Amino acid sequence: MKYVVGDIHGEITKLTRLCDYIISDDQKPEFIFIGDYLDKGENVYETLVFLNDLQNRFDCTFLYGNHEFYWLNYVEEDTTIEKYLLKYGGLATITSMDAKSLIDCKERLLDQFSSFFGSLQSHWMNANYIAVHSGISPKDFQLPITAIPLKNLLFNRYDFFKHQDLYLGKYQIIFGHTGFFTPFIDNYKIGIDTAACFLEEQPLTAFCLDNLAFYNSENKCFFSKDLPKNQCPNIPRNQPWRNKC
Numbered sequence: 001m002k003y004v005v006g007d008i009h010g011e012i013t014k015l016t017r018l019c020d021y022i023i024s025d026d027q028k029p030e031f032i033f034i035g036d037y038l039d040k041g042e043n044v045y046e047t048l049v050f051l052n053d054l055q056n057r058f059d060c061t062f063l064y065g066n067h068e069f070y071w072l073n074y075v076e077e078d079t080t081i082e083k084y085l086l087k088y089g090g091l092a093t094i095t096s097m098d099a100k101s102l103i104d105c106k107e108r109l110l111d112q113f114s115s116f117f118g119s120l121q122s123h124w125m126n127a128n129y130i131a132v133h134s135g136i137s138p139k140d141f142q143l144p145i146t147a148i149p150l151k152n153l154l155f156n157r158y159d160f161f162k163h164q165d166l167y168l169g170k171y172q173i174i175f176g177h178t179g180f181f182t183p184f185i186d187n188y189k190i191g192i193d194t195a196a197c198f199l200e201e202q203p204l205t206a207f208c209l210d211n212l213a214f215y216n217s218e219n220k221c222f223f224s225k226d227l228p229k230n231q232c233p234n235i236p237r238n239q240p241w242r243n244k245c
Contacts, residue, residue, distance in 0.1 A: 010041030035065025040089030134177035
């Protein structure tokens with residue numbers, strides 16, 4: 001069965017628990033990761049090592065997140081990206097990679113995980129669903145996915161939440177990027193980022209496309225039909241709990 005996994009942000013303990021739980025129930029899972037593997041959380045280096053190993057054992061698709069996009073586009077004189085990465089969790093990546101600076105960290109990431117970063121995709125889709133990191137802007141809803149610039153798929157939030165339509169009139173969108181206390185679901189979209197890096201008690205969550213169930217790192221499984229629809233998003237975008245004094 002196919003499982004779309006929410007934003008990880010280096011939360012290696014929650015990631016391994018979630019994958020172990022899924023694998024205990026399904027010996028041949030296919031994983032689609034929604035992006036944001038870097039920054040903020042427990043240990044980015046161990047997360048990337050784990051994901052590299054996982055793709056040697058199972059079918060895996062890795063999507064871009066906005067954090068990977070900025071790291072891969074960072075150059076030393078780009079103060080805009082530098083400020084963004086330092087503000088939104090980049091120090092956690094620098095620390096876990098034992099790097100001395102942002103540019104040193106980027107070089108280490110590409111040196112040790114070049115094949116992983118080279119494999120990142122903008123989206124994944126089948127006959128009924130499309131998975132992209134942050135959803136799709138309403139202004140792009142009539143464009144084929146290959147005509148939408150990558151950056152336009154990485155930073156969407158409130159306008160996308162309000163939009164009530166299937167992409168191209170056909171596809172329900174599975175997205176991450178914005179943390180909810182529970183998965184967000186309506187007739188048009190499914191949000192699977194449950195803010196694992198922001199709050200200690202929040203799990204990492206995956207959505208199974210085959211049985212329409214959510215699995216999380218607390219070894220819990222529940223079905224989409226049991227969740228309230230059109231629930232207002234709760235976005236705990238405070239400082240990641242591991243970084244608090």
